[in-house]
Amino acid sequence: MHPTSPGRLHRRTLADDVHVALRTAIVDGTRAAGERLTIDALARDLAVSATPVREALARLATEGLAVYEPLVGYRVAPPVDAKAVDRLMEARALVEPRVARLAAERRTEEDLDALAPGVLTAAGAEDGSAGRLAADRTFHAWVADCAHNPFLTDAQVQT
Numbered sequence: 001m002h003p004t005s006p007g008r009l010h011r012r013t014l015a016d017d018v019h020v021a022l023r024t025a026i027v028d029g030t031r032a033a034g035e036r037l038t039i040d041a042l043a044r045d046l047a048v049s050a051t052p053v054r055e056a057l058a059r060l061a062t063e064g065l066a067v068y069e070p071l072v073g074y075r076v077a078p079p080v081d082a083k084a085v086d087r088l089m090e091a092r093a094l095v096e097p098r099v100a101r102l103a104a105e106r107r108t109e110e111d112l113d114a115l116a117p118g119v120l121t122a123a124g125a126e127d128g129s130a131g132r133l134a135a136d137r138t139f140h141a142w143v144a145d146c147a148h149n150p151f152l153t154d155a156q157v158q159t
Contacts, residue, residue, distance in 0.1 A: 014048055015055035021046060022056055024134060026065050026076055037066060037074040095155065096140075103146035111146045115139075 022042070025031040042053045057074045060066035066074045080088075103111075144156035 013052070015052035015059075018042075018046055018048060018052045019056035019059050020134070022060060023063075023065060026060070031076050033076050033078045035076045037076060039073070095152075096143075099144055099147050099152050099156070102149065102152070103143045106148045107146040111142075114145075115142055 022031070022037070031037070037057060039050050039053050039057065042057075043050045046053065057066055057068075061068050061074065064080070065077050067077045068074050141153070141156050144153045147153075
């Protein structure tokens with residue numbers, strides 16, 4: 001890689017950490033459907049300022065895990081119904097094989113090096129646990145990253 005090329009930088013921000021914490025709490029049921037997600041209370045609980053909480057909640061809303069109500073704030077989104085899950089799986093079944101093929105063709109040694117920690121995390125997590133779900137999501141994001149196509153990476157984040 002050319003020394004001045006940007007390469008594949010993966011910098012995590014505080015908003016990313018807050019997003020992961022809130023996402024995990026929603027997925028594992030710690031935060032129940034319909035529960036209010038107040039910025040001030042979350043900032044206090046997570047010992048961060050309001051800005052990363054605001055950013056994380058906006059991301060959760062775009063992912064369908066939180067709902068924003070003007071003048072009210074955020075709430076945990078209602079559970080996804082079976083029909084929506086079927087449609088999501090249908091879309092992923094069409095896209096993921098092509099993403100995997102591109103990743104296999106385009107991956108670099110640096111990409112492979114980035115995989116090892118995720119595999120170890122997944123191997124140590126209990127089936128169905130929040131840790132396993134997070135590891136699975138990280139793995140699929142890694143595959144999309146290896147395709148070196150930002151549109152596919154963004155699409156993966158949204159599913």
